[in-house]
Amino acid sequence: MDSLFSSLPGLLLPWYERNKRDLPWRRDREPYHVWLSEIMLQQTRVEAVKGYYARFLDALPTIEALAEAPQEQLNKLWEGLGYYSRVRNLQKAARQIMELHGGIFPAAYAEIRALAGIGDYTAGAVGSICFELPTPAVDGNVLRVCSRLAADASPIDRPQTKKALTASLEQVYPAGRCGDFTQALMELGATVCGPNGTPQCERCPLSRICLAHRDGIETELPVKSAKKPRRMEEMTVFLLHQDHAYALDKRPESGLLAGLWEFPHVPGKLELSQVLAQLDAWGAIPEEVERSSEKTHIFTHVQWEMRGWYIRCRTLPEGFVHGRPAEYALPTAFRQFLEP
Ligand code: SF4
Incomplete structure (x- = not known):
């Protein structure tokens, strides 16, 4: 050798x-x-x-x-x-x-x-x-x-x-x-x-x-040892927008994507009736609701399986920042919902 x-x-x-x-x-x-x-x-x-x-x-x-x-x-x-x-x-x-x-x-x-x-x-x-x-x-x-x-x-x-x-x-x-x-x-x-x-x-x-x-x-060659499968997480992402502003939230300062911005999301893949109930809970008034294609984002140890809902709102809910996504550090996992 x-x-x-x-x-x-x-x-x-x-x-x-x-x-x-x-x-x-x-x-x-x-x-x-x-x-x-x-x-x-x-x-x-x-x-x-x-x-x-x-x-x-x-x-x-x-x-x-x-x-x-x-x-x-x-x-x-x-x-x-x-x-x-x-x-x-x-x-x-x-x-x-x-x-x-x-x-x-x-x-x-x-x-x-x-x-x-x-x-x-x-x-x-x-x-x-x-x-x-x-x-x-x-x-x-x-x-x-x-x-x-x-x-x-x-x-x-x-x-x-x-x-x-x-x-x-x-x-x-x-x-x-x-x-x-x-x-x-x-x-x-x-x-x-x-x-x-x-x-x-x-x-x-x-x-x-x-x-x-x-x-x-x-x-x-080369040989790799068998890997543990990634953990799968399903979630529903809310693209709440009014004119050019979206509801955005800041992620915690530690953990995955720490300190970056995200769209509001909840665990699981919600159907329309559940989406409307969640909007009601946030106090958002929807004018138009449309489902996106399913999206995936792969991290080292976890895989996100996401369903997005585009929701044009008469009023964006309180409790979130309202801003243009281009001005915030929004990771690819979420930004992909804005791409054609
Ligand atoms: S080092 Fe890689 S590319 Fe070069 S001869 Fe060996 S296997 Fe082929």
């Missing part, structure tokens, strides 16, 4: 030089930029991140500006990206950097790892890309490439698998090219040895040494 891994830098680095994509966060190695992009890229596609990344840096060009930004501005800049705890942690970490490191992003792995929202992967990525530390950044891409390379059937979602791979990679990180090596591994996983469909072994720089390719078992 170790000799297999020791040939990685020699094969991957020249390939990376020729094939790397021109991505906005690769244009410099400024830690704030690399850190922000790595956090945005968790759970989100590169193409979707580009616009968010540019807008975020336009609005908050420095760590100091991020540390001082109002919560509503942060939520708005993150709107639609999901997993909002990421942006709350970004700000927490920015404040740590201001308080503990005089506003300068720390260069030691242990100090990077101690920042809010930064786990082993992000610390490894920032450490190697920005500070040339031999610290692997092992994410799903890297686990997939390496489990195929070594024809290793250890489940990649087990912490032991990640730990063992991190230790093996640490041994082969090339001094002076640590950042490029991290990015080369990620790039191979993102563009050649991909997660869906058949990996493109014919254009892979590792095809001569890859054991899964040799044995024809590329598509059988």
